Amino acid sequence: MQPRSIALLENIDSIVENLLQKFQDIFDVGVIQDKSKELLAIESLAIETDALSIIKFCEELLTITKGLRESWCLDSIKVNPVENKQLEQEEINYIFGKFNQLTDKIAEIK
Incomplete structure (x- = not known):
């Protein structure tokens, strides 16, 4: 494989790993067991932050796929x-x- 392809695959793997970690963080925080309102508010903010991170990672994946499609289309013609x-x-x-x-x-x- 070319170094560029390896770097792209490593980037995709890193993004997917971060996505899975953010989902895991949301599920870990999502359990409500006799928590104070303050702690619930903090966890709610953490969930929102993780959700924004998930959106950012998905946008990065979409940018990568868009680039791949464009290069495939333009290089084949x-x-x-x-x-x-x-x-x-x-x-x-x-x-x-x-x-x-x-x-x-x-x-x-x-």
């Missing part, structure tokens, strides 16, 4: 240099059409 400007514009329109079809299919899945 090769444009040959053409001297005729009209043919070049037709190729550009063809590529944009294919990309729009792909994004429409992705939108249908959601």
Whole structure:
């Protein structure tokens, strides 16, 4: 594997590990057993903080997947240099059409 791929996989593993840890922290704090109101308020704040961290980690994962999709789409489409400007514009329109079809299919899945 390339060092870039290894770094990406390590980053994903780290994010997933942090996500799981935050969920575990929320479940650990979520137990209510004869606790004072002050302690419940502090734990409530801790849960909110963990939830915000979970959202941040999910956004990081979405950013990674977006980058992977973009690189996959853009690297798989090769444009040959053409001297005729009209043919070049037709190729550009063809590529944009294919990309729009792909994004429409992705939108249908959601």
